[in-house]
Amino acid sequence: MASAGDRTWEEPGAHAVSPGVFRIPLPLPGDGLRAVNVYALQGEGGITLVDSGMSRTASWDALQAGLKQAGAELGDVRRVLVTHIHRDHFGQACAVRQASGATVLLGRGEQRSLEYILDDTQGDRRAPWIARLRRNGAAELVDELVRADADRQSPPESEGLWELPDDWADDGERVAVGERSLVAIETPGHTRGHVTFMDAAARILFAGDHVLPHITPSIGFEPLADGLPLADFLKSLMKVRDLAVDTVLPAHGPPFNGLATRVDELLAHHAARLAASRAALTGGARTAFDVARVLPWTRRDRHYDELDGFNRQLAVQETAAHLDLLVSEGTVRETTVDGVRRYEAVG
Numbered sequence: 001m002a003s004a005g006d007r008t009w010e011e012p013g014a015h016a017v018s019p020g021v022f023r024i025p026l027p028l029p030g031d032g033l034r035a036v037n038v039y040a041l042q043g044e045g046g047i048t049l050v051d052s053g054m055s056r057t058a059s060w061d062a063l064q065a066g067l068k069q070a071g072a073e074l075g076d077v078r079r080v081l082v083t084h085i086h087r088d089h090f091g092q093a094c095a096v097r098q099a100s101g102a103t104v105l106l107g108r109g110e111q112r113s114l115e116y117i118l119d120d121t122q123g124d125r126r127a128p129w130i131a132r133l134r135r136n137g138a139a140e141l142v143d144e145l146v147r148a149d150a151d152r153q154s155p156p157e158s159e160g161l162w163e164l165p166d167d168w169a170d171d172g173e174r175v176a177v178g179e180r181s182l183v184a185i186e187t188p189g190h191t192r193g194h195v196t197f198m199d200a201a202a203r204i205l206f207a208g209d210h211v212l213p214h215i216t217p218s219i220g221f222e223p224l225a226d227g228l229p230l231a232d233f234l235k236s237l238m239k240v241r242d243l244a245v246d247t248v249l250p251a252h253g254p255p256f257n258g259l260a261t262r263v264d265e266l267l268a269h270h271a272a273r274l275a276a277s278r279a280a281l282t283g284g285a286r287t288a289f290d291v292a293r294v295l296p297w298t299r300r301d302r303h304y305d306e307l308d309g310f311n312r313q314l315a316v317q318e319t320a321a322h323l324d325l326l327v328s329e330g331t332v333r334e335t336t337v338d339g340v341r342r343y344e345a346v347g
Helices: 057-069 093-100 108-118 127-135 139-150 229-241 259-279 288-294 309-329
Strands: 015-018 021-027 035-043 046-050 077-082 103-107 167-169 174-177 180-186 195-199 204-208 247-250 332-337 340-345
Touching (some): 021 057, 093 103, 108 167, 127 139, 127 309, 127 340, 180 229, 229 259, 259 309, 288 309, 288 340
Parallel strands (some): 046 077, 077 103, 103 167
Antiparallel strands (some): 021 035, 174 180, 180 195, 195 204
16 A cells, blocks of 8 residues: 555645545645645544644645645634654644644653643743753754754744643543544654554554554654653554554554554664664764764664754764664774763674
8 A cells, every 4th residue: 555655655735545535735835755644534423634734834734724624614623633843743732723723632651741842931942952952962963953044044934832731631531523533642752752552443643653554753852851762662663553444644654554564674674773783883982973974764774864954953862872772782982081972882
């Protein structure tokens, strides 16, 4: 199912994927992902959306056009189910609520991050990311990102309306959508509060960014990242692997079949990345930044220096997540010198 539409999945419109379910791709201007899928579910009393898109004029217009093609309008939206807090998923949720009176549901695990984002006393909200990059040895990347912000010729488009949701979703919570019943499944890893939604009767999984057909999601990219996000992600993959679903509806890319097969591919990918990360330490202690620079990135095996600034940041964060998991397993040792973490192989 993820073959014929691979090259055209981001085309705008309302694409029927199951009775009463439409996929509405919304553009992501300036983002390599190109688009994010918002799903519109028809039900008695109105429309339920899964995710909402990034707060951009083009995205807002595409959402309204897609709803119209599906025989609805913005005012028909009664609920927005958000898989996680990233701006291409949560970005328009509160604006939809403001325009339609819909309620917004977000995974409870995102509460800490969202409250941090909404706290006006925090000052520069980039501070946690900057501090994390410096701890991982990426001071020169921090300088590059700060210079890029200073050199910006015009202010970025508004990130939209960010507010608390009406409700927080817990693992196993049932959400009624007309006669349809969805179950929220906590799947931390991509973010700590990521949730997927399963329609058991229709054998559908609304997967968000947890399981994507062709790419691997970033790990632990959030303002207050802590713990072992890669360990969480791998556990979450196993949690959904054997769900009784036929169709996976991802946030990026076309719908696909074969959930277990794709999960196994992701598990194998991360096993290989763990091995490569440890192998990169054979020459002595290195920072996550050092290791990121010698690993290949993206499906095209690009060098770190070929990535843009944002994706370099993701690369360093993800490398640290792999190294931290190796530390927890005892095959790598971590030391901190002058505020910078360094890793070395054990044995």
